Amino acid sequence: MSVLLLKSRWKINPFTILAVVVLVCSFMIFSGPVCAEPIKIGFVSIMSGRVAMLGEEGAKGAQLAIDEINAKGGVIGRKFKLLTRDSTGKIEEAVRIARDYVVRDKVDFIMDGSSSRESFAVKEVSRDLKKLTMITASETTANTADPKIWTPYSFRTARVAxxxxxxxxxxxxxxxxxxxxxxxxxxxxxxxxxxxxxxxxxxxxxxxxxxxxxxxxxxxxxxxxxxxxxxxxxxxxxxxxxxxxxxxxxxxxxxxxxxxxxxxxxxxxxxxxxxxxxxxxxxxxxxxxxxxxxxxxxxxxxETPANRAFGEKFKKKYGTYPSNWSWQSYTAVLFLEAAVKKAGTTDNEKVIKALEGLTIKAPCAQPPRETVTMRAKDHQMIYYxxxxxxxxxxxxxxxxxxxxxxxxxxxxxxxxxxxxxxx
Amino acid sequence: MDLSSLIECLVDPGCLINQTTSALIFAMLLFLIASGLSLIFGVLGVMNFAHGSLYMLGAYLTYTFYVGTSSFPLAIILGCFGIGVFGVFFERVFLKRIYAVHILYQLLLTYAFILILDDVAKLVWGYEFITMGAPDAFQRPPLELAGSFIPTYYIFVIIVGIIVAVLLWMFLWKTRYGKLIRATAHSSEMVMALGKNTTLIYAGVFGIGAMLAGLGGALAAPIRSIFPGMGSDVVVDCFIVVVVGGMGSIPGAFLAAILIGFMRAFGIIGFPLVEEALIFILMAVVLIVRPQGFFGRAEL
The missing domain is CATH 3.40.50.2300 (Response regulator)
Structure with a gap:
């Protein structure tokens, strides 16, 4: 009976169905899962052993930024989602995780919160699989500065030695x-x-x-x-x-x-x-x-209101002030959001173009500036x-x-x- | 190499006292942990790779009790006995199952516990490192003696180390229980045949060994960083002490720990770039010249 009814209604008014779809869809966005696929970021770092703080603090920073962006409704109608995995500080494990993120999880971007040892290897994965990677912890100068190992797919929002x-x-x-x-x-x-x-x-x-x-x-x-x-x-x-x-x-x-x-x-x-x-x-x-x-x-x-506010937000969520690794991964997500918005897509090649030379407002900016810039020529953040x-x-x-x-x-x-x- | 400044230091009383105290403090903590390892090996014949993790747990427990009771002596006692109890539990539940099987299983089991206990520490106390700080009674300027500086807390640690060494020696050599333990180390079948309860001896020895590691952790807590994995480096140094001093020998461990302490303290002045390597060179030389270590039994 109800099927018949639905069938007859469908014939009479296709807009009803459309309205229902839109309604369900917006309800789902409201309650968590989204109709549009989330923008997935695969975070790889050390989350166990004696430098576990590297990964834990980095993931916290990225998650804070993601929660803020998602609360505003995401970007280009999609929400961000963070995947985290522990490399235990092993180079081959970090490489395997990065590859898995791309091949199996089909992430949109990789975030590399590893120490420099693994970071140089993850960089080769990003070159090989043509996947945009945000480097958020490695401070070794060569990582972005040395033209011999440079790749267009890596960007760094970490401080540099x-x-x-x-x-x-x-x-x-x-x-x-x-x-x-x-x-x-x-x-x-x-x-x-x-x-x-x-x-x-x-x-x-x-x-x-x-x-x-x-x-x-x-x-x-x-x-x-x-x-x-x-x-x-x-x-x-x-x-x-x-x-x-x-x-x-x-x-x-x-x-x-x-x-x-x-x-x-x-x-x-x-x-x-x-x-x-x-x-x-x-x-x-x-x-x-x-x-x-x-x-x-x-x-x-x-000593800026923006930095103070960032510190307090973080403390409210996690109980402690952010560490160096937290603000770096936080800033990386801000850059991704701005670049995806500018490109209107998560297509990596277009996001890369959008990121190059991109200037965004960020709490870590050094006064008197309020913005940081992703330098186009080497993909290193400056003005932090x-x-x-x-x-x-x-x-x-x-x-x-x-x-x-x-x-x-x-x-x-x-x-x-x-x-x-x-x- | 910088031999001239080494000689300069040896004739300058200030420098001599400074480096000697720094050698002794390192040696005492090392001895406390390594003596437990050596004792366990001597009697149970088990290479306890998780010994460093007991040291780590000792530091964490002491820190927790110190925060809870704000009494440092109480925190040391609770921390050290807590690890002793844990040691008995560990021996009774896990270790006793592998005495009869191949030595590789010891490696597997005790190594697994390094990982397990590190993760337990991470779950309970968090991944951040903790610096407890010297108790208020020791928060005072260092003693000055002939141009040298000696922090009061270090004097305390050195005294405790020497007292424990003497007590341990007296316990093993002057008491009935000590004789039983030594007899068990020599031939557990014989002791068992004489109607003695070797199970109790095994559990007791592991408990004492664990307690010594716990005491090392308790005394290190105020001055070293406490974090998951802090035991891994210490256990390497301990094995060197046990090998150099002779496996199972407490006086050997004491001598080796002091020797290593002095090599570090004066190596930093005389051979500033290779002072870490000196210790390994010492081990290599001992292994070549006297493979059983200073006081080890030759058949081992």
Whole structure:
């Protein structure tokens, strides 16, 4: 009977059916599943073991951006959906996951929140399968700068080692002039990142303050639990200042042990990776005041309403402030949204065209700008905030923020790339 | 190589005291963990790869109890006994099943527990690293002695390490239980034939070994980063101590730990780029010259 009725109605008025379809469809959009396929982003990173925070924090940032965009109704009528998988830090596993995302899950984009080791391999997958990949954690300069390994399918929204070194040298030069810091020391982890970062830091310090000498350098292995012997050696050599790119649990262990020796009262300390909520939050007995730190992420670096709002939103959702990896993956999703909107499609070739040179509003922009730009020639984000500051014991734990104007950073970067033969 | 600054340090009392304390603090923590490993191997004949994970759990438990009770001595005791109890449970439920089977199964089981316990730590305490910080009683400027600095907490750790070493030695060599344990290590069938309960001895020894690892973790918690996987590096150092000192030998472990502590502390001055390698070189030399280690029995 009802079938007959439906049949007769269909004959009478096809618009009824159409109306029902539209109604059901909009109901489904409202309640979760969508009629239009979601835009799938496959996130690959390390989510277990001792650097699990890399992947966990990155996924949180991306998910926050996705939730915000979906709450507004998505982009081109489609919502974003994040898939996450754990590479456990193995290169071959990261490659397999990236391939699976493309071949089996048919994702629209890959997001690579891996460390540099896996990132270089995932990049080859994106080249091979022609799949747009956002790099959100690897900081190695070559990843976007070296033309020999460059691919049109990779874009990076992470900070870059060379930028950090340029700004670090600029800032340390300023402080050195103020206090006459002649004798320098370094303690950095004994692998590629530690050596490259420290060498470049001193190279740029030399440009800004030629009048110093390195009196000692130490290279503890990564995840070293005990720095006592290193600390007593530094105390013996009595430098004016120490530079360190130890990170994560290593810098907190070092700070705890060095505090017991009163090291920070005897010399200036420059740690590029201290101002991050993961580090500062881990110090249960308080943050030593008067150290100089690079700003990985801090709700007041930059001191802008947009950044403050981003930090608070994140904290409301997850209970802690975002880390460096969170804002980088958050920004990657913002770039994808803007590019898909501009291209009107998720067709990778068209989105790539749209991304090149794209400028978007983002919380991480360095004042006075409010926007960051995806540089067309190498697919590296620029104009993001690279701040240095002095630590204080109370939240937000930093004061005296200093930024280097981006036009000067870019000038130094160009000189570096030319020297490397990459330009 | 920088031999001139090594000599310079050896004749300068400030530098000498500094590096010596830093050697001792590293050695004491290493000894506490490695002695448990050595004891377990000596008596049970089991290579406990998950020993570093017990150290990690000890650090986590101590941190949790410290936050809960805000008493550091209580946190150490609870943390260390908690791991002891867990050790007995672990031996009774899992380890006892593999005594009779091939050694590869020991590797498989204990290695699996490294992964399992790391993930348990991640689920319970989160993936972030934690820095507990030295208790308030030790939050004071370091002692200054002839131009050297000695943090008060380190003095505490060194004293505890030496006390435990002496107690352990007295327990094993001067008490009836100690004799039973040594007898079991020598020939468990004979001990069993004499009507002694070897099951109890096995569980007890594993419990004590676990407790020592837990104590190492408890004392390390205030000064080292606590995170899932923190045991993996430590267990490598421990195996070196056990191999160099002689498998199953507590005095050997003590001597080897101190030797490694000094090699690190003075290696950093004399051979700044290869100080990590020195320890492995030491192991290689010992294995070539005296394969059973300092105090190991030759048949092992």
């Amino acid at each position: 060379i930028h950090d070194s340029i700004v670090g040298g600029f800032f340390a030069g300023k402080v050195s002039r103020e206090f006459g810091l002649k004798k320098w020391y370094s303690i950095s982890p004994d692998y590629a990142y530690g050596h490259d970062n420290t060498t470049l830091f001193f190279e740029y310090l030399k440009k800004n303050y030629p009048d110093f000498k390195i009196v000692g350098q130490q290279w503890p292995k990564i995840f070293e639990p005990d720095y006592t012997a290193h600390i007593t050696k530094i105390l013996k050599d009595k430098p004016d200042a120490v530079y360190s790119c130890l990170w994560g649990g290593d810098i907190t262990a070092f700070m705890e042990q060095a505090s017991l020796y009163g090291l920070f009262k005897r010399m200036k300390f420059f740690g590029i990776n201290i101002a991050d909520p993961l580090v500062l939050g881990a110090l249960k007995k308080g943050v030593p005041a008067g150290m100089y730190t690079g700003g990985r992420y801090n709700p007041t670096i930059p 905030t690279i701040g240095w500051a002095k630590t204080t014991s109370n939240p937000p734990y930093v004061t005296d923020r200093t930024y280097m104007p981006w036009n000067e950073i870019l000038k130094e970067e160009a000189a570096y790339l030319k020297k490397k033969g990459w330009l």
